[in-house]
Amino acid sequence: MHELSICQSMISIVESTMKEHPGATLRRIFLDVGQGSTIEPTLLREAFAIITAGGPLEGVELAIRDIPITGRCRACGETFEYHEVALGCPACGSLDIVIDTGMELDIRELEIDD
Amino acid sequence: MAKVDVRKKVLSANDRVAAENRRVFDDAGVFVLNIISSPGSGKTTLLETTLDRIAGKLVPVVIEGDVSTQRDLDRIVARGGRGVQINTGGGCHLSAKMVAGELRDLPLEGADVVFIENVGNLICPSTYDLGEDVRMVLLSTTEGDDKPMKYPTIFHESSLAVLNKIDLLQHLTYDVEKVEKEIRVLNPECAILRVSALRGDGMDDWIDWLAERVREKKGGSR
Numbered sequence: 001m002h003e004l005s006i007c008q009s010m011i012s013i014v015e016s017t018m019k020e021h022p023g024a025t026l027r028r029i030f031l032d033v034g035q036g037s038t039i040e041p042t043l044l045r046e047a048f049a050i051i052t053a054g055g056p057l058e059g060v061e062l063a064i065r066d067i068p069i070t071g072r073c074r075a076c077g078e079t080f081e082y083h084e085v086a087l088g089c090p091a092c093g094s095l096d097i098v099i100d101t102g103m104e105l106d107i108r109e110l111e112i113d114d
Numbered sequence: 115m116a117k118v119d120v121r122k123k124v125l126s127a128n129d130r131v132a133a134e135n136r137r138v139f140d141d142a143g144v145f146v147l148n149i150i151s152s153p154g155s156g157k158t159t160l161l162e163t164t165l166d167r168i169a170g171k172l173v174p175v176v177i178e179g180d181v182s183t184q185r186d187l188d189r190i191v192a193r194g195g196r197g198v199q200i201n202t203g204g205g206c207h208l209s210a211k212m213v214a215g216e217l218r219d220l221p222l223e224g225a226d227v228v229f230i231e232n233v234g235n236l237i238c239p240s241t242y243d244l245g246e247d248v249r250m251v252l253l254s255t256t257e258g259d260d261k262p263m264k265y266p267t268i269f270h271e272s273s274l275a276v277l278n279k280i281d282l283l284q285h286l287t288y289d290v291e292k293v294e295k296e297i298r299v300l301n302p303e304c305a306i307l308r309v310s311a312l313r314g315d316g317m318d319d320w321i322d323w324l325a326e327r328v329r330e331k332k333g334g335s336r
Contacts, residue, residue, distance in 0.1 A: 002205075002206050002207055002237075002238035005205065005207075005209070006124055006125075009124050009125055009126075009127055009128065010124050012127060013120065013122050013124065013126070013127075017118060017120055020118075021118065024116075027115070031124075036266050036267050036270065037241065037267070038237050038238065038240055038241055038267050069266070074302075082266070087295075087299075088295075088299055095295065095298040095299050095302060096302050097299055097300075097302065098302075099270055099300070103267070103270065105123060105124045105125060105241065106121065106122065106123055106124065107120045107121070107122050107124060108120060108121060109117050109118055109119050109120050109121070110117070110118040110120055111115060111116070111117055111118075112115075112116050112117075112118055113115060113116075114116055
């Protein structure tokens with residue numbers, strides 16, 4: 001439950017980016033949130049609404065791209081989604097697995113009205 | 115309507131402060147461990163026993179993170195340890211900035227190792243870099259053997275997993291091999307140790323691991 005502190009970090013990045021676009025209105029924040037990032041999109045939206053209420057960012061939409069956790073077997077090269085990996089690589093059983101995606105917590109871009 | 119490219123990690127400000135902390139620790143030549151676990155898995159007990167065992171060999175400094183009270187720091191001081199207590203006042207994790215705020219008061223000179231005991235929580239602390247050398251997850255047998263896959267991030271982000279309360283295995287339905295297998299799947303590079311901080315099982319391996327990391331850090335420092 002650290003969505004509020006994540007929102008604060010997000011807002012400070014957004015505010016400093018918006019300073020480079022004086023007079024523009026922010027409409028939407030595009031985010032990549034990995035399923036392994038420990039951030040729950042629903043809670044993030046709720047926290048964002050609470051923290052921005054009554055301020056200049058009120059009503060800004062969070063467009064969240066949900067990134068599944070995907071892994072890759074270093075033994076046989078198979079790629080797969082995380083829920084399949086509990087017993088090792090689904091193809092060869094190896095435990096030598098790297099996680100490729102799903103840990104993201106990034107601001108991709110902003111949509112503004114000039 | 116226009117799009118503005120940002121492409122920034124949300125936690126980039128935390129990561130920047132963590133890098134500054136890391137520079138301070140590196141300059142002091144101290145090895146820094148960020149210890150993460152759920153409440154009650156034995157972080158403070160492990161530190162107490164560790165302080166006893168390294169006394170006269172390694173000089174430790176402890177940063178205690180808790181929502182409230184100074185109870186953990188009191189336990190450390192009672193064992194002859196030195197350090198600071200950070201109270202987050204409701205916050206569920208330490209941040210690099212909180213640690214940075216304590217650096218000036220931290221007796222780093224002559225120290226070999228800094229233990230940062232994070233707030234008891236298996237989720238929120240896992241993505242906050244504090245400037246540590248090693249992130250360590252502590253898991254106790256009484257928590258159940260299904261935890262690695264339920265909390266994958268902390269196992270993916272840690273380079274050491276310590277399984278505590280191993281002396282209780284005979285009383286529990288806890289499949290320690292399954293736990294270790296799940297940790298390996300999530301992070302093949304993660305070292306795993308079995309200990310009982312209270313009874314002493316596996317503590318020699320843990321102290322050896324620690325002494326080796328301190329030696330490496332001293333060798334690599336300016």
